[in-house]
Amino acid sequence: MWLLLACLLGYAWKLLGYLVPASLLRNPRMSRIAGTMTIGLLASLTIVNAVASGQTLAFDARMGALAAAGIALWLRAPFLVVVLAGAGAAAGLRLLGWS
């Protein structure tokens, strides 16, 4: 089961940090890559969930959710409010007839 393997590997990363010698911490390249990958993955996940529909690109109500979330974040709304804004925008646009 991939889910349990993901959990195991997630814990392995954490534990590895406690077990490797401290000298590795001074290698700035490792933390750079961990950081840039975090940004890259989250950006990718955002856009995939906004425009991908299987292997095709679709511009539907989810674009409205993306915009609403962006505005909420711009206004420094807390995370839950941002999520609700995204849900509300998508649901609202569908009510108005935009898939």
Add this chain to the structure above:
Amino acid sequence: MKLLQSPAVRVGLSISIATGLYGVSFGALGVTSGLDFWQTMALSLLLFSGGSQFAFIGVVAGGGSGVAAMGAATLLGMRNGIYGMQLNALLQPRGWRKFAAAHVTIDESTATSTGQTDPDEQRRGFWTAGVGIFVLWNVFTAVGALAGSALGDPKQWGLDGAAVAAFLGLLWPRLKGREPVAIAVVCALATVLAVPFVPGGVPILIAAVVAAVIGWFSHGRSDEGLEPDMDPYAEHHHPGSDPHRHPHRSHPHRSHPHSGGDAK
């Protein structure tokens, strides 16, 4: 009583409540992505790292395979290894505590700890935030998962839009300065270009490779992207005044101007 007077404990408790609460959104999105209640709970109990958990269900919801979901979650968990190294040097846990500390090593517990200067406060902050978030995150995941299963058609409620918003919300605090924004744009572009040509989930892994290559060859600050989703000390500094420096990372021994100051 005495514990509540510790500034690290108080910061840890408030970040636990704020972070724990958004476990509701993870729970609801987990069950509507195609996982069942217990699979969603397993992610919160065992994987316990917000970004990785959302990544896993995000790939599954997009029709990606289990392997791709595991890959995205695992790559996103790499930063917890960096946090582990920092915390190991800082707190030096011994014996079983090392294994317990590893499990609650996440963005927020690391930030709560490294924002303090006194070693005892660092230790209290880490454990309060780590254990507090673990308990509340799981309680609220369960609440969200039960509510999500009762909802019916997830699209009618805009839950796919909620997922988009959640990922943007996780990304947002890390976009401090020009370079992280550029990395985000390049990776988003690479993803969109890859979607029509490879199976679901794989575009995300391609973006990860692009980001890793950028990280390998560029020379920006080393703590870029390692900001917590929720900054435990947000209320103490002025957002926007210093977009290039996150004061609580990579400088565990640097004095924090406010920690301890509000103890009485």
